[in-house]
Amino acid sequence: AQSVAQPEDQVNVAEGNPLTVKCTYSVSGNPYLFWYVQYPNRGLQFLLKYITGDNLVKGSYGFEAEFNKSQTSFHLKKPSALVSDSALYFCAVNGGANNLFFGTGTRLTVIP
Amino acid sequence: GAVVSQHPSWVICKSGTSVKIECRSLDFQATTMFWYRQFPKQSLMLMATSNEGSKATYEQGVEKDKFLINHASLTLSTLTVTSAHPEDSSFYICSASRDWTNTGELFFGEGSRLTVL
Numbered sequence: 001a002q003s004v005a006q007p008e009d010q011v012n013v014a015e016g017n018p019l020t021v022k023c024t025y026s027v028s029g030n031p032y033l034f035w036y037v038q039y040p041n042r043g044l045q046f047l048l049k050y051i052t053g054d055n056l057v058k059g060s061y062g063f064e065a066e067f068n069k070s071q072t073s074f075h076l077k078k079p080s081a082l083v084s085d086s087a088l089y090f091c092a093v094n095g096g097a098n099n100l101f102f103g104t105g106t107r108l109t110v111i112p
Numbered sequence: 113g114a115v116v117s118q119h120p121s122w123v124i125c126k127s128g129t130s131v132k133i134e135c136r137s138l139d140f141q142a143t144t145m146f147w148y149r150q151f152p153k154q155s156l157m158l159m160a161t162s163n164e165g166s167k168a169t170y171e172q173g174v175e176k177d178k179f180l181i182n183h184a185s186l187t188l189s190t191l192t193v194t195s196a197h198p199e200d201s202s203f204y205i206c207s208a209s210r211d212w213t214n215t216g217e218l219f220f221g222e223g224s225r226l227t228v229l
Contacts, residue, residue, distance in 0.1 A: 043205050043220040100218055104155045
């Protein structure tokens with residue numbers, strides 16, 4: 001069965017510092033992996049995805065993620081955090097079923 | 113880009129009334145749409161898969177008579193919360209895919225906040 005784990009409920013980082021939001025997955029077959037961001041009382045906004053190809057995927061707003069098959073991870077990263085990056089981040093996987101399975105979310109707070 | 117619109121964004125209703133939430137794909141056709149429910153500080157819980165021209169597929173534990181889903185066209189799915197009660201208060205989000213089989217990518221609506229008094 002497909003599953004996604006986001007081990008950190010909360011991540012705090014100082015503005016200007018690099019940030020990492022962790023995600024590990026479990027699927028049968030080749031995974032499609034996604035990161036979404038959610039601002040308060042809003043829907044989810046697509047950040048980036050990995051389907052195939054280069055393990056390092058670049059997405060919106062300067063975010064990137066690295067697919068690591070051996071560690072079954074897809075951590076979200078950004079070299080320099082902005083206060084406006086503060087939001088709720090969801091990792092998701094589509095393991096072949098007709099839906100996305102979401103992690104529990106990680107709240108990122110960027111401290112000025 | 114693909115745009116999914118939800119309406120209304122906010123709705124307040126009295127207990128016992130029914131509320132309809134619309135989900136539209138504005139610039140693409142969506143044979144499949146998904147409805148989620150999100151509780152405070154929690155992840156998205158899939159409620160049902162809405163299929164154009166056929167009955168919705170509900171997840172285990174979701175009352176199909178309570179949450180009526182209609183997908184009458186390739187650009188519109190509706191969720192009707194019937195005889196709403198305070199415990200139905202939640203944030204409801206829809207999503208749609210342009211090419212699910214090949215991309216597995218979903219586009220999300222802005223969500224609808226339902227408050228039942």
